[in-house]
Amino acid sequence: MTLDDLMAGLFLSSSDSYAAAVVSERVPRTVFSLLCGGALGVSGALMQAVTRNPLADPSILGVNTGASLFVVIGIAFFNISTAGQYIWLSIVGAIITAIIVYGIGSMGRTGNTPLKLVLAGAATSAILSSLISAIMLPRSFVMDQFRFWQVGSVGAANWDFIAIFLPFLVSGILLAFIMAPSLNALLLGDEIATGQGVRTGLLTLVSAFTGVILCGAVTALAGPIGFIGLLATHLMRLIFGPDLRLIIPMSAISGASILTIADVLGRLIGSPGEVEAGIITAFIGAPVLILLATKLKVRSL
Amino acid sequence: MINSSTILIKQGRQRRFRKWLVINILLAALAVALCMAMLLLGNTIYPISEVFQVLMGERIPGAYFAVNTIRLPRMMAGLFAGLAFGMGGHIFQTMLRNPLANPDVLGITTGSSAAALFSILIFQTSNTVVSLASVIAGLVTVLLIYLLSSGSHFSIGRLILIGIGIQAALSAVISYLLMVGSQQDLPAALRWLSGSLNGAKMETLLPLICTVVIFAPLLIVLGKQLDILELGEESALSLGLSTNKIRLILILSAVLMIAFATATTGPIAFVAFLSGPIAKRLVGTGFSNVLPAGLIGINLVLGADLIGQFAFEVRYPVGIITGLVGAPYLLYLLIRMNRKGYL
Amino acid sequence: MKSTHKLQTEQIVAGYDSKKILHGIDVVIPNNQINVIIGPNACGKSTLLKTMARLIKPITGDVILDGKSIHKIPPKKLARVLGVLPQSPIAPEGISVADLVGRGRFPHQSLLSGWSEKDYQAVEEAMDMMGITELANRQLDELSGGQRQRVWIAMALAQQTDILFLDEPTTFLDITYQVEILDLLTDLNRKYGTTIVMVLHDINLAARYADYIFALRKGELIAEGRPSEIITDELIKEIFELDCTVIEDPVSKSPMIVPRGRFHVFS
Numbered sequence: 077m078t079l080d081d082l083m084a085g086l087f088l089s090s091s092d093s094y095a096a097a098v099v100s101e102r103v104p105r106t107v108f109s110l111l112c113g114g115a116l117g118v119s120g121a122l123m124q125a126v127t128r129n130p131l132a133d134p135s136i137l138g139v140n141t142g143a144s145l146f147v148v149i150g151i152a153f154f155n156i157s158t159a160g161q162y163i164w165l166s167i168v169g170a171i172i173t174a175i176i177v178y179g180i181g182s183m184g185r186t187g188n189t190p191l192k193l194v195l196a197g198a199a200t201s202a203i204l205s206s207l208i209s210a211i212m213l214p215r216s217f218v219m220d221q222f223r224f225w226q227v228g229s230v231g232a233a234n235w236d237f238i239a240i241f242l243p244f245l246v247s248g249i250l251l252a253f254i255m256a257p258s259l260n261a262l263l264l265g266d267e268i269a270t271g272q273g274v275r276t277g278l279l280t281l282v283s284a285f286t287g288v289i290l291c292g293a294v295t296a297l298a299g300p301i302g303f304i305g306l307l308a309t310h311l312m313r314l315i316f317g318p319d320l321r322l323i324i325p326m327s328a329i330s331g332a333s334i335l336t337i338a339d340v341l342g343r344l345i346g347s348p349g350e351v352e353a354g355i356i357t358a359f360i361g362a363p364v365l366i367l368l369a370t371k372l373k374v375r376s377l
Numbered sequence: 378m379i380n381s382s383t384i385l386i387k388q389g390r391q392r393r394f395r396k397w398l399v400i401n402i403l404l405a406a407l408a409v410a411l412c413m414a415m416l417l418l419g420n421t422i423y424p425i426s427e428v429f430q431v432l433m434g435e436r437i438p439g440a441y442f443a444v445n446t447i448r449l450p451r452m453m454a455g456l457f458a459g460l461a462f463g464m465g466g467h468i469f470q471t472m473l474r475n476p477l478a479n480p481d482v483l484g485i486t487t488g489s490s491a492a493a494l495f496s497i498l499i500f501q502t503s504n505t506v507v508s509l510a511s512v513i514a515g516l517v518t519v520l521l522i523y524l525l526s527s528g529s530h531f532s533i534g535r536l537i538l539i540g541i542g543i544q545a546a547l548s549a550v551i552s553y554l555l556m557v558g559s560q561q562d563l564p565a566a567l568r569w570l571s572g573s574l575n576g577a578k579m580e581t582l583l584p585l586i587c588t589v590v591i592f593a594p595l596l597i598v599l600g601k602q603l604d605i606l607e608l609g610e611e612s613a614l615s616l617g618l619s620t621n622k623i624r625l626i627l628i629l630s631a632v633l634m635i636a637f638a639t640a641t642t643g644p645i646a647f648v649a650f651l652s653g654p655i656a657k658r659l660v661g662t663g664f665s666n667v668l669p670a671g672l673i674g675i676n677l678v679l680g681a682d683l684i685g686q687f688a689f690e691v692r693y694p695v696g697i698i699t700g701l702v703g704a705p706y707l708l709y710l711l712i713r714m715n716r717k718g719y720l
Numbered sequence: 721m722k723s724t725h726k727l728q729t730e731q732i733v734a735g736y737d738s739k740k741i742l743h744g745i746d747v748v749i750p751n752n753q754i755n756v757i758i759g760p761n762a763c764g765k766s767t768l769l770k771t772m773a774r775l776i777k778p779i780t781g782d783v784i785l786d787g788k789s790i791h792k793i794p795p796k797k798l799a800r801v802l803g804v805l806p807q808s809p810i811a812p813e814g815i816s817v818a819d820l821v822g823r824g825r826f827p828h829q830s831l832l833s834g835w836s837e838k839d840y841q842a843v844e845e846a847m848d849m850m851g852i853t854e855l856a857n858r859q860l861d862e863l864s865g866g867q868r869q870r871v872w873i874a875m876a877l878a879q880q881t882d883i884l885f886l887d888e889p890t891t892f893l894d895i896t897y898q899v900e901i902l903d904l905l906t907d908l909n910r911k912y913g914t915t916i917v918m919v920l921h922d923i924n925l926a927a928r929y930a931d932y933i934f935a936l937r938k939g940e941l942i943a944e945g946r947p948s949e950i951i952t953d954e955l956i957k958e959i960f961e962l963d964c965t966v967i968e969d970p971v972s973k974s975p976m977i978v979p980r981g982r983f984h985v986f987s
Binding site: 383386390607616617618619657 | 797800804806810811812813814816823824832844847856876
């Protein structure tokens with residue numbers, strides 16, 4: 077496709093060339109994937125900060141599988157069919173899953189450790205995805221979208237989606253920016269943060285909530301896309317160090333780029349069809365999880 | 378010289394052995410009953426006598442086709458895969474001294490599954506090649522986990538985390554293969570992601586049956602060695618066990634059985650994980666749990682498949698049922714281990 | 721019953737990865753004695769014990785039992801002569817005391833056999849000796865630390881070896897149990913003539929219970945001999961870099977060290 081076609085598609089609404097039509101379809105997709113990636117990046121950064129755990133990520137903790145399950149339940153049993161309704165169900169699912177996983181992962185004397193949190197997330201994910209399969213198997217109308225709820229993709233994007241999603245994204249990211257300095261203090265431990273005048277309870281609650289809502293909203297519209305939070309934040313941490321005032325906005329940008337690149341890559345590899353972005357991100361992200369696991373000190377496992 | 382303390386020790390030991398024996402017999406009996414149920418039940422329920430006649434080779438119209446070409450292979454697939462997953466899982470869990478360190482969580486079954494799917498899709502190859510690819514992938518996965526986790530600071534927790542990462546990457550590979558192979562239909566996906574006995578054929582079962590017939594007895598014999606290995610490297614060495622040799626034999630046999638099973642039925646979710654802990658719960662620790670773990674594997678697979686076939690309006694593949702049972706148990710186990718501070 | 725085995729090391733250099741911990745050690749283990757290895761942390765005493773007990777392969781040098789390298793003796797045969805109790809042995813969850821002690825019989829059993837009369841006898845003797853017979857059918861998880869340590873020693877005893885290695889058998893135990901364990905090991909030595917080689921942290925307990933002491937520092941053997949001959953102010957100064965006065969233990973007449981710090985020193 078030439079640059080001329082691209083321009084025509086972007087700016088001449090009456091253009092009717094085939095290429096232009098393709099472009100006008102691809103624009104919302106690109107915008108949508110940028111927004112979703114940004115939201116997932118910030119969500120990951122928030123979850124890592126709140127749990128003080130470098131392996132926290134919406135997919136590793138099973139939060140987006142929980143979101144996915146709730147949407148599937150809504151479709152299968154309550155005839156839910158609009159994106160606006162998906163989002164609320166998805167957020168509820170994400171919140172409930174987050175509470176359960178965090179609760180199990182932080183049981184016992186040692187509190188939440190990377191290993192315990194990841195295991196709790198993996199086990200919860202396993203249950204939730206079995207449930208998703210069990211619900212969908214007998215229902216052909218959801219089966220059409222089967223892969224969408226198992227592996228996330230930004231392929232269904234349109235301007236309506238973006239309009240629904242935008243308020244969640246904007247308020248979430250704004251909240252995250254505002255909380256970043258206090259979260260820096262929280263990283264030093266509850267006692268020190270309290271000493272520095274941070275209301276730790278409230279801060280933890282609000283940031284956890286924000287992180288979960290961001291990933292819930294993404295999952296409602298794009299399905300469960302994994303590992304963006306992990307990839308985005310650790311990449312930025314390598315470059316900018318541990319300061320969350322930098323990490324949070326930068327994770328938004330890197331998350332957006334990673335997801336968009338993954339989407340493009342998926343379309344290239346899968347041509348003439350496409351490979352869902354969720355497959356690509358999992359394939360790139362899992363090695364990062366392995367790398368982090370080999371780097372962790374035994375004491376902090 | 379017989380005195381009261383000998384009697385105390387002997388009685389305790391004999392009591393534990395009787396318990397082991399009784400439970401094994403019960404498990405075997407249950408397995409036989411489930412096998413029978415697999416043959417009798419279906420769209421048409423044939424009388425036992427007719428099923429027997431068919432098994433003896435009589436060509437009874439209707440029953441012959443249903444029993445011989447559909448139900449018998451399905452039952453055999455469940456029987457041998459269940460045994461393989463149950464024993465293989467128990468070997469890993471005991472050797473690594475952690476129930477979470479099993480082929481499901483570590484991604485070994487996922488590796489075998491990805492390789493099997495790959496060779497089916499890309500090369501459209503014969504069973505032997507599929508099984509072989511599956512075995513190689515299982516071994517490579519084990520090797521990869523070993524290499525990545527065996528730095529200077531080994532910890533079982535790290536090994537499990539690395540396994541989870543590998544599993545996630547391999548699941549992505551399976552999703553990708555399903556996509557490019559345009560096998561996007563749900564049954565195919567479920568088979569390679571969580572296992573199914575659907576469409577089992579007698580001729581595709583042969584590699585699995587041979588492997589199990591050779592290696593299951595070997596593993597039962599090596600049960601004692603396995604239990605010594607469980608005492609830790611240093612104790613095992615001091616008791617005169619050639620730890621490296623035994624470990625290698627155990628891993629190879631376990632991976633072979635699991636890989637062949639996976640190539641045939643897909644990675645039936647959580648059977649390799651559940652069988653060992655259930656065996657331990659039922660039998661205790663005094664005698665080798667290799668055999669009971671294998672029997673429990675059979676019962677889990679056959680039981681879950683019967684439930685999946687007949688308990689609901691829709692037919693669910695066996696992996697969905699074992700997944701629904703297994704994942705909560707995994708969660709329960711985590712909670713228990715967290716409470717006791719084992720993690 | 722006297723054992724006639726001869727265990728010695730030849731210039732062993734050992735360690736982990738590329739880091740050498742022992743720099744060429746030559747020792748001959750005296751028979752039918754309680755031998756104790758002492759030295760400061762990280763001096764290589766545990767490494768020496770593990771190397772002699774074939775848990776670690778030396779980088780160079782060798783461990784010789786009756787004129788033969790221990791790494792050339794079939795493992796099971798060796799396990800009938802050399803027993804080891806590691807520092808932190810691992811028990812399977814839920815195992816009963818008798819079953820665990822019985823696992824010490826492994827080197828005496830064939831591939832498929834169950835417990836023979838001899839196995840039962842050995843297990844019973846070991847448990848009697850450690851005074852844990854009544855615990856036979858209890859689970860190890862339910863026992864106290866001191867009881868558990870006696871179970872582990874019983875497992876090593878059931879192996880019926882002439883030489884027994886123990887890596888810090890008294891760590892993590894209260895002083896009461898430390899003395900109890902060392903008394904039990906002395907019983908074992910007196911009754912069966914078992915050669916005992918162990919690492920101990922506490923110099924005074926070592927000086928009291930040992931017939932023979934090996935003193936290590938930075939991977940080298942500094943001194944060896946009877947406690948009364950070698951435990952002196954100078955030796956302790958040399959290996960521990962600690963000023964002390966050695967007096968006679970009022971109870972055992974063995975040497976006893978009294979450290980001199982910077983304070984509370986009147987003589």
